[in-house]
Amino acid sequence: MNQIKKQIHLLVEKLIQDQKSNGSWSFCFENGPITDSYMILLMITLAKRDSSVMKVLNRIIKMQSSDGSWKLYPDENPGNISATIEACLALLYCGKCAPDDPIMQKAKGFIMKHGGLQKANRLTKILLSLFGHQPWPSIPLLPIECLLLPTSNPYNLFNIVGYARVHLVPLMILAHQKLQIDLPHKNEVDQWLSGIPINVTEEEPLIHRKQIAHHFTHSQIKLEKLALQQGLDFMIKHTEIDGTLYSYTTSTFFMVFALHSLGYPFNHMYIQKAYNGLVTFLFPLDEGIYHLQETSSTVWDTSLLVYTLQQAGLPAEHPTIKKGIQYLLKRQQVKKGDWSIHNPYSQPGGWGFSDINTINPDIDDTSACLRALTPSTYRVQSIYSAWKRGVQWLLFMQNPDGGWPAFEKQTDPIWFRVSPKLRHVLADPSNSDLTGRTLEFLGNFTDQRGLSKPIEHACRWLFQHQQKDGSWYGRWGICYIYGTWAALTGLSAVGYDHTHPQVKKAVAWLSHIQNPDGGWGESCDSDRQQKFIPLGRSTTVQTAWALDALISVTTKPTKKIQAGIKYLLQRLSDPTIDDYPTGAGFAGQFYIRYHAYPFIWPLLTLSHYYQRYS
Known part of the structure; x- marks a missing residue:
């Protein structure tokens, strides 16, 4: 115990x-090369040459694998064709590389070996159309008229989850306008692309125009004009104070080009403000190497740290905690956003993920902030009032099936369910990690511990969605370890212990997948294949999750727990060496290395071990 x-x-x-003067913590929210590539292409398009932005090129070059590819996570095999194409477009368009350079030829060889441009994802094909390297599809994925459908229509835009919606709107505008940008170095890019198999067959649209035509009486020209205006209004309404669209890099990137297709010059205030907002997402990694984050994780990291530090023994009156609480209180959201369309009777009170986020609260950030606030609610009335609003919002966001979504209630229409892939991208169904985390908060930090209707309903949903092997799938972390941790800690908080059959099954699964070194490790391949894939090595973050789950349902430290603690203590001599991404986002398009995680989760787990067994 002394070592712990x-x-x-x-x-x-x-x-x-490490705490900042405003009470927050700032750690990097690091993903693959996609956002770096997009930022370079945007910078070139706007005829800028920012020295700080140029430093992301060093990261792009550093990330190329020995087979010529770029990857979304270290053990992705083979590499990622889309990430490779996008990285090469950035390097060629900015003049950093020439078509015949060895790294370009190696990348080209990888792309040709693995199927050519046809194997790229939809966003990469849109990029190629946008920059004039292939024609736009003759039939768009979604007809522009979909923007005019009322919320009563099953195909309306608000049946799609918010993070997908803010990408789809500018993409629908671009596909309709068929914008093509002619940049310097286009000939060099065409030279590099020559010889790569294209054969890009048009994909089946999600909705055909004929499926919705009967809803409208206007002429086609009038409809298109109205829909484009609706799309423009949507983008402007959902732009944050820093100019970014929903505080995401990728949606902001496409918004800039959508605005331009509607007649806005590149020097327009909206576009310049969007670019400057994205510059604030730059994060220095090493000397001369920057990363353009998809967003900041400031509220998420700060809420987790304020809570974890209190679990580790800091009192609510400690200056660090008080500063962190004040930061979080200023980030509580006070106006309704799109979440209220399917939840009109709830008042605002949630929190979002990033530092600049005023209209997109989510379940996980809200419960994390509420955990952080709870010890202070007994001494300050205003904190209790904020906490109460947050709890009420959280309870109102429970889905009718008993689980909790990530962002928006009842955003899982039946027509998505014919395609699991489509549902994963566009829907926001109840999921195990959010349901488990919310249960853990309600059970440990509110008076809801008894089997109230919301808790009873949520437990039933969790038990129904346990995998046959005893695990749970987690959507926003990697993956089955994460989901099982969330589910077990949630069930434990509301009274289920190691004697319950389904708890015992989960404990047996976690024990079975423990590595010989005492730790746990899971590959991002689990998310792709929808089954547990061992990483082949342990990580501190996933070890902390597994241990915390076992500690929550175990009255005495077992040999398995002791071995995990021993591994954790050995690795914590240098937490920064744990560089494997353990976060997931945007339906498999992002795998995230949270730089705060190797500090947060081991500290929380060691604190829980000490509290329970000392």
């Missing part, structure tokens, strides 16, 4: 020192 207590103290002291 010492490690807790070391981590706490470091995190206190």
Whole structure:
């Protein structure tokens, strides 16, 4: 116990020192090369040459694999064709590389070997059309008229989850307008693309125009004009104060080009503000190497750290905690967003993920902030009032099936379910990690621990969605370890212990997949294949999740737990060496290395171990 207590103290002291003057913590939200590539292409399009933005090129080059590919996660095999094409477009268009350079030829060889442009994802094909390297599809994925459908129509835009919706709107505008940008170095890019099999067959649209035509009486020209105006209004309404669209890099990138297709010059205030907003997402990694984050994770990291530090022993009156609480209170959302369309009777009160986020709250950030606030609610009335609003919002966001979504209630229409892939991209169904995390909060931090209707309904949903092997799938972390951790800690918080058959089954699964070194590790391949794929090595983050789950339902430390703790203590001599992405986002398009995670989760797990067994 002395070694555990010492490690807790070391981590706490470091995190206190890392806190910013405004009470937040700033860690990198690091993903693959896609956002770096997009930012370079946007910078070139706007005829800028920012030295800080240019430093993302060093990261792009550094990330190329020995087979010539770029990857979304280290063990992706083979590499990722879309990420490879996008990285090469960035390097060629900015003049950093020439078509005949060895790294370009190696990348080209990889693309040709693995199927050519046809194997790229939809966004990459849109990029190629946008920059004039292939024609736009003759039939769009979604006809522009879909923007005019009322919310009573099953095909309306608000049956699609918000993070997908803010990407689809500018993409629908671009596909309708068929914008093509002619940049310097286009000939070099065409030279590099020559010889790569294209054969791009047009994909079946999600909705055909004839499926919705009977809803309208206007002429086609009038409809298109109205729909384009609706799309423009939507983008402007959903732009944050920093100019970004919903505080996402990728949606902002496409918004810039959608605005231009509607007649806005590249020097227009909207476009310049969007670009400047994205510049604030730059994060320095190493000397001369920057990364353009998809967004910032400031609220998420800060809420987790304020809570974890209190679990580690800091009192609510400690200056670090008080500063963190004040930061979080300023980020509570006070106006209704799209979430209220399917949830009109709830008042605002949630929190979002990023520092600049005023209209897109989510379940996980809200419960994380509420955990952080709870110890302070007894001493400050205003904190209790904020906490109460957040709890009420959280309860109102429960789906009718008993589970919790990530962002928006009842955003899982039946027509998505014919395609699991489509549902994964566009819907926001109840999922195990959000349901488990919400249960853990309600059970441990509110008076809902008894089997109230919301809790009873949620437990039933969790038990129904347990995998046959005893695990649960987690959508926003990697993956079955993450989901099982969330489910077990949630069930434990509302009274289910190690004697329950389904809890025992989950414990047996976690014990079975433990590595010989005492740790746990899971590959991002699990998300792709929808089954548990071992990483082949352990990570501190996933080990902490597995241990925390076992500790929550185990009255005495087992040999399995002791071995995990031993591994964790050995690895914590340098938490930064844990560089494997353990977060997931945007339906398999992003795998995220949260730089805060190797500090947060081991500290929380060691604190829970100490509290339970000391």
